[in-house]
Amino acid sequence: MTSEPASRDLSDTDEAIVRSVDGGFPAAVASLGELVRIPGIAWPAFDASQLEKSAHRIAQLAEDTGLFSRVEVARAPVADGDGELGQPAVLAVRPARAGRPTVMLYAHHDVQPPGDEALWETPPFEPTVRDGRIYARGAADDKAGVMTHIASLRALAETVGDDLDLGIVLFVEGEEEYGSRSFVPFLEAHADEMRSDVIVVADSGNWDANTPAVTVSLRGNAHFHLTVRTLEHASHSGMFGGAVPDAMMATIRLLGTMWDENGSVAVDGLAVRDAPTPAYDEAQLRSETGLLDGVSPVGDGTILSRIWNKPTVTVTGIDFTPVASASNTLSPEVTVVLSCRVAPGQSSAEAYAAIERHLRAHAPFGAQLEFSEIDLGDSVLVDTDGWAISEARRALADGYGVPSVDYGVGGSIPFISDLVERFAGAQVLVTGVEDPHSRAHSPNESLHIDTFRHAIRSEALLLARLNERSAP
Known part of the structure; x- marks a missing residue:
């Protein structure tokens, strides 16, 4: 600055x-x-x-x-x-x-x-x-x-x-x-x-x-829908749970591979820009974002380097059974919306390719993945x-x-x-x-x-x- x-x-x-x-x-x-x-x-x-x-x-x-x-x-x-x-x-x-x-x-x-x-x-x-x-x-x-x-x-x-x-x-x-x-x-x-x-x-x-x-x-962006499938149809969670992986379980396991223990993005091939950032402390972050007491920031490096110069992966939407309609059922598929920010200097196409490779390589239990509604911006x-x-x-x-x-x-x-x-x-x-x-x-x-x-x-x-x- x-x-x-x-x-x-x-x-x-x-x-x-x-x-x-x-x-x-x-x-x-x-x-x-x-x-x-x-x-x-x-x-x-x-x-x-x-x-x-x-x-x-x-x-x-x-x-x-x-x-x-x-x-x-x-x-x-x-x-x-x-x-x-x-x-x-x-x-x-x-x-x-x-x-x-x-x-x-x-x-x-x-x-x-x-x-x-x-x-x-x-x-x-x-x-x-x-x-x-x-x-x-x-x-x-x-x-x-x-x-x-x-x-x-x-x-x-x-x-x-x-x-x-x-x-x-x-x-x-x-x-x-x-x-x-x-x-x-x-x-x-x-x-x-x-x-x-x-x-x-x-x-x-x-x-x-x-x-x-x-x-x-x-930052650039890579926005897309990810559908995870494990079953041809829904099944009783009591009758088959414990042997059959439901789609939500697979989705949770898969998404969890995208961040490390600090909350930093852990996807090979995503770039980080090396550039200085001005002073900006955790108190200012809490004031500007409404971060709750007891909830810590994620990532590493200076706070502004995380916001300006590093990639992110955020789940912004999910298609799944609403709470009011929940039943004891193994879900056959789940669709999530992923909004990923790309460090300045890296093309969004290159970043998206790295994210797709990561997800396909880490799909648990052989879950089937489908990518759709792909929107890229540099x-x-x-x-x-x-x-x-x-x-x-x-x-x-x-x-x-x-x-x-x-x-x-x-x-x-x-x-x-x-x-x-x-x-x-x-x-x-x-x-x-x-x-x-x-x-x-x-x-x-x-x-x-x-x-x-x-x-x-x-x-x-x-x-x-x-x-x-x-x-x-």
């Missing part, structure tokens, strides 16, 4: 930008609340019309800035989907003038399902302000990212106006939480008009609610020496009033590697509005209101300064 001192000398334009952001902040919060109330979820079990509604509302917000020559809601075919279309995305374009660079602003408007609503303290799609935070599904991930872009553009239009020569591409995806299945076809269909010199991905987090960060590394290592990241650090320091930090993230944003591949030479800046207490994807997701304000200030300052640069 590195930092840069906060700048004290703001230009007249910078001062005007900050005043504009602060004056427009209530409207930004109101627009965010409007978007949060639209439950746009890309998974097939949910109402797809809500994604249409969300996309069209964002398109109108983009149109209302007055900055774009064209705004549209568009779909692209799902990769290898036999003509199936992906979810609606918003694309707004303003060509660069006078030799200025073009910046792409990315966010996504789809959200995770709410999960068990009984675990929410307030309704998941009704934004509620409590203790300086806005609670709602998508309040942080990633509708605040959408509104950071829109509110920054509003300030830019108000302060720079007709002197704006910066090229801008606003790209708001509609299926990031569902695997970005049409992402690459969308880029291919719109490659020329989306080509950019700088790409700002507003879908990450910060060191804490007061300290901004530029994300410079993210890790990200951002070039930290470019001029754009230097500008981003300075803008974050000025927008938040404290030094920015370079930050690693244990999560994954696989589509960034697609952006890097298709827009060679573009500098990628990964930012965001989340903090360690945002609980993205979990019940009671929230957005720290002051972080939101500072994020908008920072992005608006960055865009205004890019408007004064020549394209590379």
Whole structure:
């Protein structure tokens, strides 16, 4: 983690930008609340019309800035989907003038399902302000990212106006939480008009609610379903238990081979990145995660090395008999969902191959294994020496009033590697509005209101300064 001192000398334009952001902040919060109330979820079990509604509302917000020559809601075919279309995305374009660079602003408007609503303290799609935070599904991930872009553009239009020569591409995806299945076809269909010199991905987090960060590394992911079979049909556990291995027994034994006694992943062929990490103690981990008293952390090495630079294996779902329906039966098959994070620098395909080899080699009692629903995404290592990241650090320091930090993230944003591949030479800046207490994807997701304000200030300052640069 590195930092840069906060700048004290703001230009007249910078001062005007900050005043504009602060004056427009209530409207930004109101627009965010409007978007949060639209439950746009890309998974097939949910109402797809809500994604249409969300996309069209964002398109109108983009149109209302007055900055774009064209705004549209568009779909692209799902990769290898036999003509199936992906979810609606918003694309707004303003060509660069006078030799200025073009910046792409990315966010996504789809959200995770709410999960068990009984675990929410307030309704998941009704934004509620409590203790300086806005609670709602998508309040942080990633509708605040959408509104950071829109509110920054509003300030830019108000302060720079007709002197704006910066090229801008606003790209708001509609299926990031569902695997970005049409992402690459969308880029291919719109490659020329989306080509950019700088790409700002507003879908990450910060060191804490007061300290901004530029994300410079993210782990990759390998996500798949594993089915374990031992019987042609269920049998009486009393009549045959003790001689016949049931599928749950085999699954437990198999999964247990994937970690050592410390909880570290024990799969040959999974890489570990060797990189320094800043100070971060167990007390901070407990505060940010809700780790129960008496429950110890897992793994070895520094805590942040375990989160940023090492692989993980997590069971995130299981198909098995519910407790209410349990009977004295030997189960014939069990399906689990495994979500595995891959150390930065290792390809997800290589990591998945190592995991599959391990599971096949350790299948107990000759249990039959089936692998399905395989979804891979590569890790990200951002070039930290470019001029754009230097500008981003300075803008974050000025927008938040404290030094920015370079930050690693244990999560994954696989589509960034697609952006890097298709827009060679573009500098990628990964930012965001989340903090360690945002609980993205979990019940009671929230957005720290002051972080939101500072994020908008920072992005608006960055865009205004890019408007004064020549394209590379």
